[in-house]
Amino acid sequence: MNTVIYEKKNRIAYLTLNRADALNALDDEINRELWECWSDFDRDAAVDVAIVTGAGKAFCAGADLKTFIPKWERANLLDVRKNIPTGIAGGITRGQHRITKPIIAAINGHAIGGGFELALACDIRIASEKARFGVFEVRYGLHQGDGGLVRLVAIAGIATALDLVLTRREVNAEEAYRLGLVNRVVSPEVLMPAAEEYAQMILRNGQQAIRSAKETILEVIGRSLDDALRLETLYGYSSVGDFKETKERLAQFYNKGK
Numbered sequence: 001m002n003t004v005i006y007e008k009k010n011r012i013a014y015l016t017l018n019r020a021d022a023l024n025a026l027d028d029e030i031n032r033e034l035w036e037c038w039s040d041f042d043r044d045a046a047v048d049v050a051i052v053t054g055a056g057k058a059f060c061a062g063a064d065l066k067t068f069i070p071k072w073e074r075a076n077l078l079d080v081r082k083n084i085p086t087g088i089a090g091g092i093t094r095g096q097h098r099i100t101k102p103i104i105a106a107i108n109g110h111a112i113g114g115g116f117e118l119a120l121a122c123d124i125r126i127a128s129e130k131a132r133f134g135v136f137e138v139r140y141g142l143h144q145g146d147g148g149l150v151r152l153v154a155i156a157g158i159a160t161a162l163d164l165v166l167t168r169r170e171v172n173a174e175e176a177y178r179l180g181l182v183n184r185v186v187s188p189e190v191l192m193p194a195a196e197e198y199a200q201m202i203l204r205n206g207q208q209a210i211r212s213a214k215e216t217i218l219e220v221i222g223r224s225l226d227d228a229l230r231l232e233t234l235y236g237y238s239s240v241g242d243f244k245e246t247k248e249r250l251a252q253f254y255n256k257g258k
Contacts, residue, residue: 003030005055006037012199013041013050020056025064026088026114028071034090042099048207049199052122053106053192054115059131062113063088065140089118093147097121098218100211102202106195107131108188112170117148120155120181123214124198127182128191131173138168154221156180206249212239 005016015037017024024030041050054060072079087094092103093114105111105122112134119125119133135152137143143165144152152161156179164171173185186194202210216235220228240246 001033001036003027004033004037006033006040008044008047011046011048011203012196013037013044013047015041015050015052017052017054017060020054020058022064023058023061023110024054024056024115025061026118027064027067031086031088031090034092035086035096036090038090038092038096038099041101042096048101048210049202050101050103051106051192051195051199052103052118053108053195056109057130058109058115059105059107059111060089060115060118061110062115062117062136088114088146089121093117093121097147098215100215102199102210102214104195104198106191107173107182108191110134112136113144114146114148117144117146117151120151121147125182126191126195126198127173127176127185128188129173129185130188131176131182131185132170133164133172133176133181134168134170135165136168138165206245208241208245209239212236 003017003019005014005018007014007016015034017030017034019025019027019030041047085095087097090096092099102124103122105119105125107119107125107127109128109130110132111119112132113136116133116135135144135148143149149161149165152164160179160181163169171179171181173182176182177185183198184194212235216232219231219235223231
């Protein structure tokens with residue numbers, strides 16, 4: 001692969017966007033390679049958590065407008081329709097967004113435009129103090145169309161979404177934390193260790209339960225209370241299987257207490 005560094009170690013998959021000279025902007029090649037990486041991560045039983053980050057000083061500067069604009073200004077409505085299943089960033093924003101394994105974003109610098117959409121599509125976001133966020137598309141007469149608006153409303157609420165989208169102002173890491181856009185802010189030198197710390201916390205849990213819980217959360221969004229409660233009951237009680245893992249983990253807990 002040329003534009004993505006994909007590595008696996010100790011049950012963690014590492015995806016590094018590797019177009020540092022273009023601030024890791026998303027073009028067709030990086031989208032294709034990311035699609036392959038996410039697909040492999042989803043299928044590979046040897047990895048349970050993914051960490052995605054960017055090479056160089058940026059996390060991701062969004063769509064590469066040099067290729068994005070010419071592609072879509074020549075498009076017709078059928079092209080738009082064909083685009084619905086795929087999204088950007090390898091489909092993690094739309095198309096492969098149902099992967100039930102947890103995904104952590106280690107945001108090392110600017111996450112703007114489509115890069116912000118990529119970050120929002122991850123389950124946990126750890127930001128460097130140098131990280132910056134923004135919905136910059138409106139500056140160019142566009143607005144987010146790959147899950148950014150949907151997730152921004154879901155994660156931070158309507159007021160914050162309207163604030164950031166209508167003003168296209170830049171948000172630093174500390175404000176992003178206050179707004180609930182990121183889970184933690186750390187110094188740049190400990191960004192990856194902090195992301196790995198979160199990964200290890202996840203890995204210590206039962207993975208079938210983790211995946212079922214993530215799936216359940218995604219499924220209940222937007223449903224009525226009664227429907228959501230039914231799904232939680234169905235998924236929660238059916239996720240344990242034959243209780244073998246549960247009994248083993250309980251035995252370890254009791255023995256540790258003794």
